[in-house]
Amino acid sequence: MSAKSLELLHHLFGYDHFRGHQEAIINSAEAGMDTLVLMPTGGGKSICYQISGLLREGLTIVVSPLIALMQDQVSALLQIGVQAAFLNSSLSPSAQREVLKNIANGTTRILYIAPERLVQPYTLQQFQNITLSLIAIDEAHCVSQWGHDFRQDYLSLNRLKDTFPGVPRMALTATATSISRKEIALRLELTDPEVFISSFDRPNIRYLVKTKTDARSQLKIFLSGHHGESGIVYCLSRNKVDKTAEWLRKQGFNALPYHAGLSQEARSVNQAKFLREDAVIMVATIAFGMGIDKPDVRFVAHLDLPKSVESYYQETGRAGRDGKPAEAWMVYGLQDVVHLSKMVDQSDADELFKRREKQKLEALLGWCETTQCRRQALLAYFDEKLETSCGNCDICLTPPKLWDATITAQKLLSCIYRSGQRFGTAHVIDILEGKQTEKVIQNNHHGLSTFGLGKDLNHQQWRSVIRQLLVQEFLIADHERYGALRLTEKSRPLLRSEIQLNLREELNEPRPTSRSQSRSRSEVKRDILLSQSEQMLLIELKSCRRQLAEAQNVPPYVIFHDATLTEMAKDKPKNNEALLSINGIGETKLNRYGEAFLGVIDKFHRETQAESYPPGQE
Ligand code: ADP
Numbered sequence: 001m002s003a004k005s006l007e008l009l010h011h012l013f014g015y016d017h018f019r020g021h022q023e024a025i026i027n028s029a030e031a032g033m034d035t036l037v038l039m040p041t042g043g044g045k046s047i048c049y050q051i052s053g054l055l056r057e058g059l060t061i062v063v064s065p066l067i068a069l070m071q072d073q074v075s076a077l078l079q080i081g082v083q084a085a086f087l088n089s090s091l092s093p094s095a096q097r098e099v100l101k102n103i104a105n106g107t108t109r110i111l112y113i114a115p116e117r118l119v120q121p122y123t124l125q126q127f128q129n130i131t132l133s134l135i136a137i138d139e140a141h142c143v144s145q146w147g148h149d150f151r152q153d154y155l156s157l158n159r160l161k162d163t164f165p166g167v168p169r170m171a172l173t174a175t176a177t178s179i180s181r182k183e184i185a186l187r188l189e190l191t192d193p194e195v196f197i198s199s200f201d202r203p204n205i206r207y208l209v210k211t212k213t214d215a216r217s218q219l220k221i222f223l224s225g226h227h228g229e230s231g232i233v234y235c236l237s238r239n240k241v242d243k244t245a246e247w248l249r250k251q252g253f254n255a256l257p258y259h260a261g262l263s264q265e266a267r268s269v270n271q272a273k274f275l276r277e278d279a280v281i282m283v284a285t286i287a288f289g290m291g292i293d294k295p296d297v298r299f300v301a302h303l304d305l306p307k308s309v310e311s312y313y314q315e316t317g318r319a320g321r322d323g324k325p326a327e328a329w330m331v332y333g334l335q336d337v338v339h340l341s342k343m344v345d346q347s348d349a350d351e352l353f354k355r356r357e358k359q360k361l362e363a364l365l366g367w368c369e370t371t372q373c374r375r376q377a378l379l380a381y382f383d384e385k386l387e388t389s390c391g392n393c394d395i396c397l398t399p400p401k402l403w404d405a406t407i408t409a410q411k412l413l414s415c416i417y418r419s420g421q422r423f424g425t426a427h428v429i430d431i432l433e434g435k436q437t438e439k440v441i442q443n444n445h446h447g448l449s450t451f452g453l454g455k456d457l458n459h460q461q462w463r464s465v466i467r468q469l470l471v472q473e474f475l476i477a478d479h480e481r482y483g484a485l486r487l488t489e490k491s492r493p494l495l496r497s498e499i500q501l502n503l504r505e506e507l508n509e510p511r512p513t514s515r516s517q518s519r520s521r522s523e524v525k526r527d528i529l530l531s532q533s534e535q536m537l538l539i540e541l542k543s544c545r546r547q548l549a550e551a552q553n554v555p556p557y558v559i560f561h562d563a564t565l566t567e568m569a570k571d572k573p574k575n576n577e578a579l580l581s582i583n584g585i586g587e588t589k590l591n592r593y594g595e596a597f598l599g600v601i602d603k604f605h606r607e608t609q610a611e612s613y614p615p616g617q618e
């Protein structure tokens with residue numbers, strides 16, 4: 001059984017061995033079992049259903065929610081010589097007929113289709129008389145109503161069970177919580193599924209979380225460490241996306257906006273640029289990203305907090321799919337904390353939903369404020385235990401200093417209490433700092449015993465203290481009363497000195513991060529080091545790839561990934577056999593492109609030889 005699957009892996013994809021659970025998953029699906037595959041982004045889910053499907057007789061149907069993505073997946077399969085097609089509303093009626101014809105006559109082996117299309121009675125009818133090898137349901141978490149990507153049409157996919165009895169189904173997702181696992185199996189009505197759960201660790205992603213001081217200049221400093229690289233900058237609102245993109249362009253970055261308020265056309269144009277050109281920064285709302293399988297996104301930056309730890313994991317997971325070092329960077333501040341919980345409070349949702357959203361947000365804030373390894377804390381959220389701290393997050397790299405803030409917190413809490421628990425952050429800090437503002441005088445707060453008691457801390461530090469107390473629930477901000485700060489149950493023991501409170505020191509220094517810093521975990525793929533002349537060769541190889549990609553109107557990585565070209569520049573293969581030993585080159589791509597790339601390498605050899613042996617010196 002496995003010999004055949006390994007052969008396909010080698011022959012089609014040009015890879016030497018399966019990763020993680022891939023082989024077990026394929027064996028199980030090939031044997032006709034239903035499977036549930038949980039694997040992080042970049043883990044290699046596509047190969048699981050592609051090879052499983054090809055090993056069995058008949059057509060493989062892949063349900064995918066993203067029309068934009070189908071095209072690239074199909075292009076990538078055609079590149080390696082697998083007959084694939086997609087069916088969606090972007091095709092003309094005659095193109096659709098052509099696709100259906102090729103399905104009926106058995107030419108097409110893998111078909112991508114949107115859920116809303118598949119569950120139409122007419123479509124289901126069309127597949128009745130066709131042998132199906134496998135039905136893969138990608139992004140299967142879309143079936144969960146609690147999740148962030150819920151799609152109504154996914155709920156109807158349970159019909160596939162009775163409509164196509166005996167056809168194994170494979171549900172795949174990169175969403176990890178145990179609640180969603182159960183929900184997926186249940187709602188899709190998988191039959192006794194074999195469940196494969198991979199580690200959700202993304203060791204190549206470095207997590208960096210900073211306190212927001214001046215978000216734009218912090219971002220600029222961060223980006224200065226990412227020259228010439230592609231990345232995503234997430235913002236909460238459309239307006240902020242537009243403004244940030246514009247500002248970045250003025251700063252000389254190739255930044256483009258993406259949000260649901262742009263026309264369909266503008267969105268596709270910007271997305272295509274991001275996929276096809278080098279070093280494009282996409283400034284986007286969360287409308288952008290699901291299913292973006294660009295392998296070389298080198299960073300994901302958050303200028304605003306996401307909604308939950310899970311959203312954060314998903315969004316940052318778009319970085320570094322190729323396994324090479326990437327960075328997830330975020331700034332957050334007191335304003336975000338207040339703003340987001342206000343948004344939840346003021347939404348029209350029912351109380352239960354609001355409560356859940358609030359809890360999710362609090363879990364995220366707790367994570368932001370954590371003083372232990374971020375990766376350990378992140379994985380713990382997905383019930384996964386990482387034994388040692390990671391050495392590749394801000395906490396591990398520069399451990400935060402803790403200070404005894406018991407007395408400081410007592411000053412703050414009693415100031416809030418004495419002023420009647422009716423005022424917001426700014427006013428409370430004014431009292432502590434002893435500022436005689438109009439509002440202070442009006443309310444006679446310069447007469448309070450806490451007036452001027454907090455001069456030992458600056459404004460920024462007070463905000464940090466308040467933020468940490470909010471996150472740890474020693475305080476709440478009452479949104480019905482314009483964010484007035486109030487004490488909680490937890491405040492009392494703190495005021496009475498029954499507990500000691502340690503807070504993290506505010507670090508104000510946004511430094512550019514150097515990616516050459518120690519990366520202790522062995523799983524991170526090392527960058528292959530190229531000599532100067534090899535780097536020149538790499539540039540030539542990339543240019544060759546660009547020409548080939550443009551001629552076929554596909555993204556460059558569909559031809560070869562950067563990693564493949566880098567290996568080529570290092571090894572400088574001279575013939576087909578040597579080319580085949582490079583990762584990512586299978587038979588079909590060898591036949592198609594071998595000559596072109598060998599030509600580039602040959603030219604390089606001749607030129608460098610000519611340089612080292614100038615005429616007359618031989
Ligand atoms: P996912 O869908 O899980 O996010 P993909 O299927 O896009 O991940 O795979 C991520 C990358 O890993 C792709 O570039 C793919 O070609 C590569 N890959 C997958 N399986 C293997 C393997 N066994 N060996 C080497 N590379 C692999």
Ligand code: ZN
Pocket residue numbers: 372373374375376389390391392393394395396
């Ligand atoms: Zn760490």
